[in-house]
Amino acid sequence: MKLEWIPALERPDLLAPPVERALRELGDLDGEVRVAEIDPGLADTAAFCERYGVALEESANCVIVAGRRGGETRYAAVLVLASTRADVNGAVRRHLGARKASFAPHEEAVGLTGMEYGGITPIGLPESWPVLVDEAVAAAPFVVIGSGLRRSKLALSGAALARLKAVEVLPVAMPAAS
Template sequence: MTLDWVPATERSDLLADPVARAVGEIDGVRVAEIDPELADTAAFCERYGVPLDASANCVVVAAKRGGETRYAACMVLATTRADVNGVVRRHLDARKASFAPMAQAVELTGMEYGGITPVGLPDDWPILVDTAVAEHPEVIIGSGVRRSKLALSGAALASLKSAYVMSLAN
């Protein structure tokens, strides 16, 4: 990898506000500055030499049942697709589950689209962590902004207070 990693607590300027407030509660989180034009997974991995199976994506899901909408985050490796309409919908006990609209995801998280991360999400949001992510020694994830990435262990993600480890693949 061609990134300059530093402890995330030392560079809060590279984090969205909710991420900066939460990152100190997680052991071993590092941050690296990147070109914001290369924040999307494929471009990021190619430019910075990060294998796709070491990069994890955070997908915001809107789950609906009985006129109520609840939100959750799903963490999957970049090589995996989350089964939103099956596994995720059933876990959230929803009639319908879909990707949250971009503007809504940005507003609710306080993070930039393309940088949304489970670190610093609202406390009442479940964070569904795919087993492959939880077992990974180190994954690269968003930092809440497009101009940086976080690195941490899958175990650290699995230890977030509202995390549930499960197989999310379809």
Template sequence: MTLHWTPATERTDLLAEPVARAVTALDTGVEVAGIDPELADTAAFCERYGVALDESANCVVVAAKRGGETRYAACMVLATMRVDVNGVVRSHLDARKASFAPMAQAVELTGMEYGGITPIGLPADWPVLVDTHVAGHSRVVIGSGVRRSKLAVSGATLAGLKGAEVLALAT
């Protein structure tokens, strides 16, 4: 199957509501393509649509806890890498404990579908931790907030999001 990329501002119907609002405000050349929602998971998507794993980035929602308080953050890493949640992320967020946020919680807090969560349109107070490998990419494919589409965006755009910090997150 072939991906047909269109400016995301012209196809907000393919985006989750918070993503559509954020993309309109960004105005930075973000593109969207519709996909089969059954193929939204990274490995299946990449295989079917001919996108290399190292051109695809995943958004991982982390719950960081300290002193009875839970804070959330999004971590962006290439699909070929894993987020160092218990090392780099926990330390950077100054948390006693850090773990992947439960699916139901991530969906509720973001207003996005599981398997489509993206850093564009997240709650404004969430840090967005972008791995250096992602930030250096001229174009990566990421979630769109829903399982029926994907976004194409530059690493520089992700690194420039409000609350974004570029770090060596991956192992």
């Protein structure tokens, strides 16, 4: 099945409220952001890529990481290609200056972002959070990411992602587990 990509702000019903707000504030990143409706049961990366013919190297996963030091918790979003995984206990933990880093629990990630689990995206996150984008994502000519909802996906260039306010481009990916 082929995806029908249209300008994201033409279908606000396919965007989580914080994503729509952010895109409006950003001017839709000069019209570069596209949205496509998908089967919400196929939102998880492997199922999505297989069903819609998107290569893992064209899809990126956004995970929310909680870094802890002392009694303080600092959150960050990490975006890596689906063919890799986030180096949470290495690069991400060090970058956050945390003693311990882990994926934020599902309920916490959903509550803090205002997005659906499985659709969390770096667009529209709390402004105080760093968004750590792997170098390979930033270099991608086209990448598919979440829309904040499980029933749609966004597509844009890695360069457009790298222009988001809180983005820091650095090596935060490692090979996927076999």
